[in-house]
Amino acid sequence: xxxxxxxxxxxxxxxxxxxxxxxxxxxxxxxxxxxxxxxxxxxxxxxxxxxxxxxxxxxxxxxxxxxxxxxxxxxxxxxxxxxxxxxxxxxxxxxxxxxxxxxxxxxxxxxxxxxxxxxxxxxxxxxxxxxxxxxxxxxxxxxxxxxxxxxxxxxxxxxxxxxxxxxxxxxxxxxxxx
Numbered sequence: 001x002x003x004x005x006x007x008x009x010x011x012x013x014x015x016x017x018x019x020x021x022x023x024x025x026x027x028x029x030x031x032x033x034x035x036x037x038x039x040x041x042x043x044x045x046x047x048x049x050x051x052x053x054x055x056x057x058x059x060x061x062x063x064x065x066x067x068x069x070x071x072x073x074x075x076x077x078x079x080x081x082x083x084x085x086x087x088x089x090x091x092x093x094x095x096x097x098x099x100x101x102x103x104x105x106x107x108x109x110x111x112x113x114x115x116x117x118x119x120x121x122x123x124x125x126x127x128x129x130x131x132x133x134x135x136x137x138x139x140x141x142x143x144x145x146x147x148x149x150x151x152x153x154x155x156x157x158x159x160x161x162x163x164x165x166x167x168x169x170x171x172x173x174x175x176x177x178x
Contacts, residue, residue, distance in 0.1 A: 015043055016044070017066050020080070023036055024036075042153050045104060046154055048091055061084070064081040079123070091114075103151070103155070104151045104155045105148055109144060109151065112150065116139040116140065120133055120139065
């Protein structure tokens with residue numbers, strides 16, 4: 001059982017890395033520099049739902065480190081890791097304590113907003129200028145749309161992945177009974 005989870009998490013991390021690299025090569029025509037769709041956050045949300053907080057943090061950190069090594073974007077790593085960690089923490093809090101009020105779309109929107117806040121904080125520290133937070137209202141508006149998309153994709157993927165995991169666990173138990 002443990003090996004299956006390790007393999008499954010490895011596939012999730014690999015998917016997140018691929019999404020991160022693909023997204024970094026897509027020019028997104030937003031008004032705010034650095035705004036992206038947040039496709040790689042789909043894997044964080046899926047991991048949070050299927051495996052829990054500890055594994056979601058592991059996936060976020062591993063994905064950011066390997067993607068930074070793969071793309072060579074050292075400064076981008078700081079933006080990526082801060083956004084991934086803070087958004088995962090916020091999504092976990094909302095998912096755990098407020099899931100009766102918010103679907104995965106709502107959880108994702110909160111995570112998207114947290115991601116942008118973390119990245120603007122890192123940018124403010126790096127450039128020594130707090131005026132970068134003037135971008136925050138626009139980034140929050142963008143978060144509504146990107147968070148909606150990530151949440152919708154996560155709902156779809158989680159629904160199907162839960163079935164796969166359940167079927168694998170059933171077949172695993174049947175094989176052990178024989």
